[in-house]
Amino acid sequence: MATSLGVNPNTVAAAYRTLRERGVIETDGRRGSRVRAKPATTGRDFIRVEVPEGVRDASTGNPDTALLPPLAPAFAWAAAQGDREPVLYGHAPVEPGLAALAGADLGADGVPAAPMAVASGSLDAIERVLAAHLRPGDVVAVEDPGWGSLLDLVPALGLRTLPVGLDDEGPLPQDVRRALEAGARALIVTDRAQNPTGAAVSAPRARALRAVLGEHPHTLLVEDDHGHGIVDQPLHPLAGVTRHWAFVRSAAKAYGPDLRFAVLTGDDVTLDRVSGRQRLGPGWVSRITQRAVLRLWTDGAVDPRAVALAYGSRRDALIAALAARGVRAHGRSGMNVWVPVPDETGAVARLLQAGWAVAPGARFRIESPPGIRITVSTLAQDEIDALADAVADAVRVGGVRGCV
Structure with a gap:
């Protein structure tokens, strides 16, 4: 192409890199590049009725x-706490009471004790984790069928998706093994209430997946538990089986999407990178929102x-x-x-x-x-x-x- 256009090869390479980073094309090593049906940033919302x-x-x-519970009482209480003790620059980014309660709940569900962060919803948390470890061109194993927004997010970050099949008990171990052996550097798993199939990872499936991941300890594992608070299936987490992992629990489905709230825990390196990058952007998720969620949780609003x-x-x-x-x-x-x-x-x-x-x-x-x-x-x-x-x-x- 450089010869045909009469330009420097570096110019062509830079153009390809820009197109890939913007999700317009997908590159696949020696097999070349292809133009996506729609740019990743366009999203799948155009496929709607x-x-x-x-x-x-x-x-x-x-x-x-x-x-959904009424939010006004919880926010009124949280705002009153803020009036008495305003949160200023330099304060801890995570409400201490929230971290303690969330940590206890996660521990009771079998998630290893680890540092805590707060993000603006599960997709925000997942994006931060992927960006903390991966670079454009890296491969991410994702559930297929899976959450449309996530399937758009991955290529929007310049990453490539590798589909993993699933049944009612979650991702198929043989598909996960095949994806990791093919070079996938990360795996994203929905523990319960999988969108769109409703799958929930069972205890036997969790054991099988942990065995596969144990063979690939350098895999970045991301778990999404957005179904917390709305499902009657127990949690069977995979967290901790790999060196780098993150577990995300959001409040959207049980308490309301407009809260834009999720707690995030994971290994020390992952949480340090995520928190450090967050400080350079929004800084933190509003402590008023955090206190309101804490109030909703402690009051048993749901x-x-x-x-x-x-x-x-x-x-x-x-x-x-x-x-x-x-x-x-x-x-x-x-x-x-x-x-x-x-x-x-x-x-x-x-x-x-x-x-x-x-x-x-x-x-x-x-x-x-x-x-x-x-x-x-x-x-x-x-x-x-x-x-x-x-x-x-x-x-x-x-x-x-x-x-x-």
Whole structure:
């Protein structure tokens, strides 16, 4: 290209580097580079369904607002503490009481005792951890299907994704081993309420994954526990099996996405790098917000069992109704149900015509087969059968319902 354009090869190399760092292209060593279907910074939000008036929206992935606690009392209390003891430059970035409570909860769930940081949500925390250890061109093993925002974040950082398959019990050990042997430097795992499939890492699966990771101790392991507070599945963490690791627990699903809050723990080197870089940017997450979250936690503003029961009953009812109609679906935990379909675009369109909006699986897939994601968080029991009928009709192909 340099010869064809009559420019210095370094200029071409710099152009490629800029395109890669901006997520416009993906490079794959000697196999060359390819242009992404969409720049990573554009995001997968363009793959969405416009919901016409009168159509029931089950596509958003949002929690049920009726299950979210009121925030005003907690913030009023936190602001009052700030009036009496303002947080100024040089103060500790993490509220001491919050660190103690979060550390105790994480320890009770089997996460090793380690330093603590606070980030503006789980995606912010994951980005900081990846940036602390990886460089453009490095490979990150990710769940497929997986969280669309994460699948966009990785290439936006100039990194390459390597898909790992999963079932209801989490990432498949053989796929993880294959990815690590192929050169993946990091692995990101969703412990519970995996988006979009609802997978939850079981105890046997955790043992198998720890064995694989034990063979690759230099892997950067990142765990996302955004389902904390809304699931009835126990946590089986992988943290500590590799030299560098991070465990992220956010408050979005249980307490409200607008909190933009997550606690982050990990090995000393990772947390030192993350905290040091944070000091050079936002500095810290508002201590008023931290105190408000602490108040919500200590006051028991959310009953995790009741929330998990509410989501679980809706999820299980839909899966059972679909099974009765010959349609297989997945949803072991959380607020989403994943339905494999033979024709994703057609299924989404037919459901829209039937009065239901669901999320296209393309928002969550790399190489995995087509599917649709249905958010059950606001479904009423008397809507389940109607939705199941619509889904069964939408996935029918040639008179046979599309079961995978």
